[in-house]
Amino acid sequence: MSTRRRGEELERAILHAAADELRESGYTGMTMDRVAARAGTNKNAIYRRWPHRAALGIAAYRHLSDAAMPNPDTGTLRGDALEMLRQANQTWSSPHGTILRGLLAAAADDPELLTLMRERSGADTMDRAWLGMLERAAARGEAPAAAAHHRVATTPIMLLRAEYAMRGIPSVPDEVLVEIVDEVFLPLVRGRG
Template sequence: MSGRRRRGEELEQAILRAAAEELRESGYAGMTMDRVAARAGTNKNAIYRRWPHRAALGIAAYRHLSDAALPNPDTGSLRGDALEMLRQINATWSSPHGAVLRDLLAAAADEPELLTLMRERSGADSMDRVWLGMLERAAARGEAPAAAVHHRVATTPVMVLRAEYAVRGNPSVPDQVLVEIVDEVFLPLVRGRG
């Protein structure tokens, strides 16, 4: 029927695109190999020749649709930086991207191999570095004690936000909560390390 027969890179991209769309529409549970193959206009052979598992395809599809550029706000105040950072993260996790990511993380809880793949892909390390940079700038401005430039301080806000997602089922958090995390936890913590 179709005159052309796609090969190599072109076919691979088509499969990834199809898988990403399935992920977005139906989540990881709904991302069936047959449906991906059908949507890509190919068959499962071409998929299994490239990825060993369904899960591997899921991860590849996710990274295909998401090249999350990490935000790095510099508003001039520690409070402004932190709040902006949390707002960006909240927006990302509430987006369809975030839904796919959370779904994949949940599904990968069984398979440790995938979990590590996801983790190294999630950019947790660079996230830390951004927060540490914020703290360093604040310390240089005299806005925070030098002892506040610390790994645990840097990771706490995001961890609290993430836990907030877990407590609510809803992955989106009202802005008021973000303000609360900054004013009631992050800034007191920074002050308390004088």
């Protein structure tokens, strides 16, 4: 039995420990000492791999979440949109989401970290899914072709995200999602005829 772990193996152990800490205490509560202790190693091994806490946080988050992108096809634009929003809301209000929000807050004044985050969080994939949804609706004749526009596609998610930023914390109620779809998204699509 090799008593001393190295390379890959040790790295996985650290990431695993960091992810656990994230889950339990959020990014704010994740301390380097605790991560090291939990991984059964010490801070040296960590700092040899990541330059600072934030980098470790992001890496650990990535390690812990490989979110599958939903791609609903309910037959109606309204159904698809609601489904997408509900999925997003569920993700954001889950423990993962809480962690993600903590990371985003920490990265708010550091552009370098922000870009790291954007890459990791699959925001672009999300946008493409919405765009595809609009195109399918247009093909069905349910929406004008002009509705398949980047700004239109990103609006609902943006609104959801802003809703999270406004209220303090987890879980935007379902009524809000319905409102976003019925009072904003669908009228908007309709208005682009």
